Each structure stands twice: as structure tokens, then as C-alpha cells.
Amino acid sequence: MKALIAIACLIPLFSWSQIGGQAGYQSLRLTTNPRAAALGGTTVSLADGDISQFFENPATLDSVKSKNIFFQINPYFADVFVYSGAYTFNVANAGTFAAGINYVNFGSFDMTDENGNHLGTFQAQDYTIQVGKAHQLGPFTLGANLKLTHSSIEIYGSTAVLMDIGGIFRPSKNWTVALVMQNIGGRVSEYTSFSSPSIPFDIKLGTSFKPEYMPLRFTITTTNLVDQNVIQDEESSGRNSKGIDKVWKRVNLGAEVLLSNNIQLLVGYSHKRKQELRLDDIGGGAGLSYGLMVKVKRIEFRFSRATFHAAGGSSFISLRTDLNDFKKIL
Template sequence: MKFLIAIAFLIPLYGWTQIGGQSGYQSLNITSNPRAAALGGTTVSLADGDVSQFFENPATLDSVRSQNLFFHFNPYFADVFVYSGVYTFNIGNVGNFASGINYVNYGSFELTDETGGQFGIFSAQDYTFLVGKAHQLGPFTLGANLKLTHSSIENYGSTAVLMDIGGVFRVNKNWTVGMVFKNIGARVSEYTPFSSPQIPFDIKLGTTFKPEYMPLRFTLTSTNLVDDNLSLEQESTGRSSKSIDKMWKRVNLGAEVLLSKNFQFLIGYSHKRKQELRLKETGGGAGFSYGLMVKVKRIEFRFSRATYHVAGGSSFISLRTDLNDFKKIL
């Protein structure tokens, strides 16, 4: 069984493909929690009670108790700000659900005509509402998110109804494998009759492993499994370097240093981000990320920093708590 899992994970690294195009709704690809940001940008196999992983793979909800609350803030770039939040709740015999929102505010812009004359100010924002549920079947867990996403620019808007379908397989207590089909669905309205933004469908596959006697946990996530055109750059002239580079652009690496249950340090690396955003003379740390988790009593705080280019990067900040813990002291 372990051999088959390894083969299933490696095969997609060499190219599930589809005909490419320019995608819309790119806010769906922005990382919505600091933990994933610190571990290379995305994770689909972490199922350890962290409700923020709901954004990455709905199947991870099986390990989350009801009344978990999560809030995330990300000053992305320039005047762009990203906010997200999740709350889990129980519905009788049906079980636990999660509801969440992801909101991206792009700020304000000048409204001008073709001659440069200013007519006012307009704004742009994207938001996505999510509802998710997971169901466990022995070592397997299946989960799904139903998403309503809307993108607006001035008086123009586009809406889509989407789903994420994911699964998690627990090989043992220290090894999990996850897979998710992201953004399955269709547009229900367009910006204009002449625009048809593509939905950024993706398939992600990953694994998380913790050596039994080491305070470390490693995560490897393969992304962009349906996109063969990962870069518009000229390909390397050497065939060996070209194939290796192409494979690594599909892989994010991350590690967590588990110093205690109340303090962790995280590091990650995205080869795709490094190759696309590095300068010709220097990488400037592009592609690398780091973060930490500190838990004080009933509040878990996370901070992460992802470097995108020489000029800097982006910070991710979150708070998470379990409201059930507060009931114990009331």
C-alpha cells in the first residue's frame, strides 16, 4: 500500500495537462492562512485540528471540533489587503460544518477617460463565501467546499459557483496523504458580454510526515498538476536541467520545528516563485518563507513572511481559538 501511494504521488509531477489560457478570479489562488504561507504557499495534507486548513483541503475538517474560530489578515502588496475567517458549527446528527469568507480589497483607483481626464474614484474587490463538510471512512476522509465567488471592478462584476473536493488518507499517526480538486464549477455572470475569464481549476497532491522521535514535521505539496505551461520564460537549453526545473516548479517544500505544543517554527520553499520573481543577477530570497506559532492559554497566534522578490515580501497574521475552552472557565 505504501508503495502504491508513493507511485500515485510521483506520477502527477511529470505532467497532467490541459489547454492553457488567461484565468480570472486570481484571488482564489492567494494563500488564506499563515501556516500554508510559511510552508511554501499551499498544503493539502495537514489534518491535525487546524481549522485554517479548511481553505486548502476540506477533508481536513474531520479533525476539527465545532466552535473553532479563525481570523486572518494579510497586507498583501501596495494597498491590497486580504482578510479571511472561518467558524465551525454542529448541526445535530449531520455533524460538523465550516463556514468561511475570503475578502480581497484592491483599494481605490482614479477613473479616467482616454485623454487622461479624471472623473472620480472607483474601487475593486473580490470575495468568496465557503461552506464545507468532511466525512470519515476508516483511514480515508472525504470533504467538499461549496463556494460562491464574486469579483467586482467599478460597476462591473463577475460571479461563479465553485466546489473544492478533497481527500485525506492516514497511512499511520505520523503520515498523511492529501489530494484536492480546486475550483470545480462555472461562471453565472460576466463582467461584460465580451469577457469570459477562465476559472483557475487546479489539482494538488501532498504528503506530510513526522519522524517518530524527531521534533520535526515535513510537508511536500505538488501543485499546478493541470497546467503544463508554468512559465513564459525561455526554457533551458540543457534537457536535463529543463526537466528537473519543470518538475520542481510543481513542488512546494515545508518543515515545522515542533519545539513544544505552544511554540513552533516553520520554513518553506517554492521553486516556481523563485524562478519567476528572482532578478537575473540575484534571487534576493524569492521563494523562501518562514513563520512561527505561539499559543498563549486559549489563543493561537501565527505570523508568517513569504519573500517574493528582492524588494520584499508579504506578511500573514492570524488568530485561532476553540470557543469550547472558554466554556470550561465560565
């Protein structure tokens, strides 16, 4: 409990230090697994043995067994591809750890001089490597991810060392409450001497609950709690909203339909995405997301689709399994 109080006291310090500056490392904001994508884009309170959730909140690792493995592919927009992978392992006298990687390939770009003459092509890519650990203290769990992130454009690159700190409280068997602070840290190298992109620090608060006699689990996640740009971006776009609408832009909603242990349907909604990416006269489904989980012989497959605007959306595909059970599959 003392640790959670200390984290809460540090929130204003981190929010003051991270707001402002040029936006950088935006790949850190991308969704890293189909489950979160289907539930509105992010969720920090699901701790039920799913290793992919440690990208969202390291405290969820207290429910994950050793030798779990996860892999995702996300064909994004304009030939951009996002890949994610994670694995849990035991360390003697230290317990279970998780290691993961997120890799974003932005593809090839034409290189030209100031006159427009073609000089060749160049690549752009981002990657983040992280290691996480969680520790349970009664109904509370605390966790941390240590992350190394690197962004490169042609011969230029920037590197940062970051940390996620998260906590989960379980008031009852079917109810969890979570708080996570993401991307605490700083840059260790810059693209150029005159480039200082800011790090997208964020604080997220969420809860998941399942009514005892219903095959449903609901998730509510608040995000961008310290990001003043949520309002500034809106004003610069000419789409001003009032009162409660500004609050809803920080809230993601999701629900899972638990048809069985092997089949689940998911649906979610992001009001921020809807407001920012809808057309002036039609929403086009922006902000909506949905997904499906199917488990076949202990291998879990997930597919999700997030709608960004009337022109389409982005798909997420993953598989997850426990290598301890792999011989049983064969």
C-alpha cells in the same frame, strides 16, 4: 476507496475543460492562512485540528471540533489587503460543518477618460464564501467545499459557483497523504458580454510526515499539476529551464519545528516563486518563507513572512481558538 478511484478517473476531464482562456479570479490562488504561507505557499495534507486548513483541503475538517474560530489579515502589495475568516458549527443529524470567507480589497483607483481627464475614483474587490464538510471512512476521509466567488471592478462584476473536492489517507499516526481538486465549476455571470475569464482549476497532491523521535514535521506539496501555463509563462519570460527544474516548479517544501505544544517554528520554499520573481543576477531570497506559532491560554497566534523578490515580501497574521474553551480563558 471506490470514491477515490472515481475522483482519479475524473481528473483528465477536469484538466481538459479548464486549461486555456483569459486568466480570471486570480484571488482564488492567494494563500489564505499563515501556516500554508510559511510552508511554501500551500499545503493540503495537514489534518491536526487546524480549521484554517479547510481553505486548502476540505477533508482536513474531520479533525476539527465544533466552535473553532479563525481570522487572518494579510497586507499584500500596493495597498492590497486580504482577509480570511472561518468558523465550525454542528448541524443536527449532519455533523460538523465549516463556513469561511476570503475577502480581497484592491483599494481605490483613479478613473479617467480617453484623454486622461480625472473623473473620480472606483473600487475593486473579490470575495469568496464557502461551506465545507468532511466524512471519515476508516483511514480515508473525503471532504467538499461549496464556494460562491464574486469579483467586481467599478460597476462590472463576475460570479462563479465552484467546488473543492479533497481526500486524505492516513497510512499511520504520523503520516498523511492528500489529494485535492480545487475550483471545479463555472461562471454564472460575466463582467461584460465579450469577457470570459477562465477559472484557475488546480489539482494538488501532498504528504506530511513526522519521524517518530524527532521534533520535526515535513510537508511536500505538488501543485499546478494540470496547468500548462507553468511552462508557457516561463517560455514567454525568456527564462527557460530544463528537465528536473521544471518538475521542481510544481513542488513546495515545508518543515515545522515542534519545540512544544505551544511554540512552533516553520520554514518553507517555493521553487516556482524563486524562478519567476528572482532578479537576473540574484535571487534576493525569493521563494523562501518562514513563520512562528505561539499559543497563549488556548489562543493560537501565528505570524508568517513569504519573500517574493529582492524588494520584499508579504506578511500573514492570524489568531485561532476554540470557543468551547473561551470561558476557561477568562
